[in-house]
Amino acid sequence: MEKLWYQECNTGRRFIIKLEPGTHVTAALLDFARAKGLPFASLVSAVGSVRDVEFTGIQAGAHLPITEPRIKSHRIEGPLELMGLEGNIAQTAAKELHARFYIIASKSSGEVVGGHLVDAEVFATCEIVLAEYLVEGIERYHSTSGGVDTLFIDEESAPI
Amino acid sequence: MEKLWYQECNTGRRFIIKLEPGTHVTAALLDFARAKGLPFASLVSAVGSVRDVEFTGIQAGAHLPITEPRIKSHRIEGPLELMGLEGNIAQTAAKELHARFYIIASKSSGEVVGGHLVDAEVFATCEIVLAEYLVEGIERYHSTSGGVDTLFIDEESAPI
Amino acid sequence: MEKLWYQECNTGRRFIIKLEPGTHVTAALLDFARAKGLPFASLVSAVGSVRDVEFTGIQAGAHLPITEPRIKSHRIEGPLELMGLEGNIAQTAAKELHARFYIIASKSSGEVVGGHLVDAEVFATCEIVLAEYLVEGIERYHSTSGGVDTLFIDEESAPI
Numbered sequence: 380m381e382k383l384w385y386q387e388c389n390t391g392r393r394f395i396i397k398l399e400p401g402t403h404v405t406a407a408l409l410d411f412a413r414a415k416g417l418p419f420a421s422l423v424s425a426v427g428s429v430r431d432v433e434f435t436g437i438q439a440g441a442h443l444p445i446t447e448p449r450i451k452s453h454r455i456e457g458p459l460e461l462m463g464l465e466g467n468i469a470q471t472a473a474k475e476l477h478a479r480f481y482i483i484a485s486k487s488s489g490e491v492v493g494g495h496l497v498d499a500e501v502f503a504t505c506e507i508v509l510a511e512y513l514v515e516g517i518e519r520y521h522s523t524s525g526g527v528d529t530l531f532i533d534e535e536s537a538p539i
Numbered sequence: 540m541e542k543l544w545y546q547e548c549n550t551g552r553r554f555i556i557k558l559e560p561g562t563h564v565t566a567a568l569l570d571f572a573r574a575k576g577l578p579f580a581s582l583v584s585a586v587g588s589v590r591d592v593e594f595t596g597i598q599a600g601a602h603l604p605i606t607e608p609r610i611k612s613h614r615i616e617g618p619l620e621l622m623g624l625e626g627n628i629a630q631t632a633a634k635e636l637h638a639r640f641y642i643i644a645s646k647s648s649g650e651v652v653g654g655h656l657v658d659a660e661v662f663a664t665c666e667i668v669l670a671e672y673l674v675e676g677i678e679r680y681h682s683t684s685g686g687v688d689t690l691f692i693d694e695e696s697a698p699i
Numbered sequence: 700m701e702k703l704w705y706q707e708c709n710t711g712r713r714f715i716i717k718l719e720p721g722t723h724v725t726a727a728l729l730d731f732a733r734a735k736g737l738p739f740a741s742l743v744s745a746v747g748s749v750r751d752v753e754f755t756g757i758q759a760g761a762h763l764p765i766t767e768p769r770i771k772s773h774r775i776e777g778p779l780e781l782m783g784l785e786g787n788i789a790q791t792a793a794k795e796l797h798a799r800f801y802i803i804a805s806k807s808s809g810e811v812v813g814g815h816l817v818d819a820e821v822f823a824t825c826e827i828v829l830a831e832y833l834v835e836g837i838e839r840y841h842s843t844s845g846g847v848d849t850l851f852i853d854e855e856s857a858p859i
Contacts, residue, residue: 382559383567387552392707395739395834397850399702400763407703419555421584421668423830424741426786426801427849428757428765436647437588437618437662443560445588445663451647458757460814462801463785465623466586467666479666481586481622483643483651483803483813487756487771491651491803491811493643494620502757503765504842504849506787506799508741508832510583512668514555522664529587529664530557542719543727547712579715581744581828596807597748597778597822603720605748605823611807625783626746627826639826641746641782643803643811651811653803654780670743672828674715682824689747689824690717 384532391511398505425464427505430457433497444526458502459484469519544692551671558665585624587665590617593657604686618662619644629679704852711831718825745784747825750777753817764846778822779804789839
């Protein structure tokens with residue numbers, strides 16, 4: 380079963396962002412996207428350091444849909460080096476902006492940890508490049524079969 | 540020994556892609572690139588979750604060229620959170636498209652694993668931003684000294 | 700405390716770069732940026748393999764500012780698969796270019812390690828996409844409260 384949906388889009392504005400210590404990254408980026416009216420934005424780069432990092436993973440052996448007992452929560456006090464925030468911000472059908480962010484960070488041991496980001500607080504600094512994409516026909520919705528919020532793309536490619 | 544080759548290029552099309560559960564990511568992206576006629580494309584972002592992930596690493600202490608005994612294969616049933624697919628798709632001299640992808644994913648323990656991607660199957664969802672670059676003079680070829688497929692760049696910069 | 704600073708910027712040149720075995724990545728990219736006169740550049744993608752990797756992490760439980768005893772140094776002979784170099788190159792007030800790079804790499808065990816990159820040597824190959832951003836009012840400076848070099852952004856957004 381190979382299924383791919385896509386939309387071609389134009390590049391919009393680019394933003395270089397710095398978050399100060401103590402800022403909550405998920406909330407701050409969502410507020411920024413709301414203030415700037417970004418219909419769809421993708422994280423290009425995010426580095427610095429974070430503390431009080433909360434993220435989730437999927438239980439090994441889990442089946443779809445992803446339900447509460449199949450999710451494992453993690454909270455790490457840190458501070459951790461931040462190597463990346465990945466993911467995007469998209470609109471729901473109700474024109475609300477939702478984020479789907481993932482974090483890649485490292486402990487003082489050099490070991491890298493991460494997963495689906497709930498939230499994290501900036502420790503010393505956080506430098507971000509955020510790219511706006513001008514696109515239509517994409518909405519974030521809840522997939523009941525998958526158990527996750529994901530993108531609905533209003534056009535299908537059948538290259539395969 | 541410092542040696543750098545480069546090509547300046549123009550940005551081409553941007554694609555926001557969603558892969559459904561069960562889709563094989565490497566095959567699906569290569570088929571997409573073939574269908575769209577992308578001469579060179581780089582992964583900007585890829586998040587979601589994957590299962591049955593196959594990737595390779597290099598044996599510690601290995602010397603060049605990278606030969607079969609110097610490669611360690613991994614297969615993880617998962618599912619894993621997907622924090623990133625990195626790398627690019629490029630043409631060979633014979634105009635065939637080849638992918639060089641790397642994966643960054645996390646276990647339910649929060650531990651991050653990854654390496655040179657062979658293939659992975661989408662678990663709940665996979666959201667990708669793929670960027671086309673319009674460039675000439677770049678080809679994927681097999682480096683016998685390195686033992687890997689890499690980029691041949693038909694022009695040399697000597698900034699150093 | 701939620702504080703966000705930003706600058707909107709235009710996309711500039713895009714470069715596809717290949718580094719040969721033995722090249723030091725931090726030095727090579729900085730020299731390239733100097734030779735090309737890049738005022739601000741962000742790493743989009745960097746894959747391949749590296750050896751003799753030196754990076755730092757932050758001691759668990761550390762407080763600001765980040766001082767020498769609060770930093771943990773790591774040196775890994777490798778070779779390691781390279782899944783990503785993240786971060787940016789920016790100018791100081793004195794118009795000198797400084798890099799702030801982070802590395803994501805994996806051991807033969809599949810375990811991912813990384814942190815704030817000091818330097819690494821290319822093993823078999825390294826393929827990089829580097830994006831120039833045309834922006835004014837951004838400088839790299841040393842934050843005494845944070846103990847780190849970070850971006851000074853000459854304009855404030857108050858979306859939150």
